[in-house]
Amino acid sequence: MLRLCSVLVLLVLPAMAWADLHGVIRVIDADTVDVGETRVRLHAIDAPEQDQLCQTDQGADFACGAWATARVVEAFEGRRATCDHVDRDRYGRVVARCSMLGIDMGRHIVREGWAFAARAYGLDYDLDEKVAYVAGRGLHAFQLQSPTQFRQAQAKGRVPPHPSCAIKGNISDNGRVFHMPGQRFYQQTEIHEASGERWFCSEAAALRAGWRAASY
Incomplete structure (x- = not known):
């Protein structure tokens, strides 16, 4: 039963x-x-x-x-x-x-x-x-990424958390370098905050934090 x-x-x-x-x-x-x-x-x-x-x-x-x-x-x-x-x-x-x-x-x-x-x-x-x-x-x-592409870019650290804070503070063998939107390696640069990399809202903020501007 x-x-x-x-x-x-x-x-x-x-x-x-x-x-x-x-x-x-x-x-x-x-x-x-x-x-x-x-x-x-x-x-x-x-x-x-x-x-x-x-x-x-x-x-x-x-x-x-x-x-x-x-x-x-x-x-x-x-x-x-x-x-x-x-x-x-x-x-x-x-x-x-x-x-x-x-x-x-x-x-x-x-x-x-x-x-x-x-x-x-x-x-x-x-x-x-x-x-x-x-x-x-x-x-x-409008022109836009597909939602899937957008989510993938966010997961890889390529999309800023806020549109007004889009400067990428990268750490590499060349030290702490920040990349502005439109620069040569901006799109392919990934930001890993767990490793100390950061997003910045202005060049002045990046410079104050010890990052230097990318030369290209």
């Missing part, structure tokens, strides 16, 4: 775990929301990080990550959603397709140009991104 009960529990638990989600939407960023008490990563889309910048055609910086989040907040915050589980990501978050009043949230977000189709996880929104791209809608009106 005990063995039979155990088998029944094992059969029931997966069904419970994969039951549909229902709840009020709270937007975390343009591809992640809370549905009730559950954190949900929207399936097959990828949005800029909150601190990610884009550039206009005139070369001006634009806070596109925060902008994309704000658009999703306007569209969905406080509404009720129903989500179908697809998977769990490496952070343990539920990955799901969510809809609000019959609107596929992922499709709407990609078609409006607030996020990109994450084709590595499915082609669900491939055509929707192409529609947004042709129309030059949302993020497609």
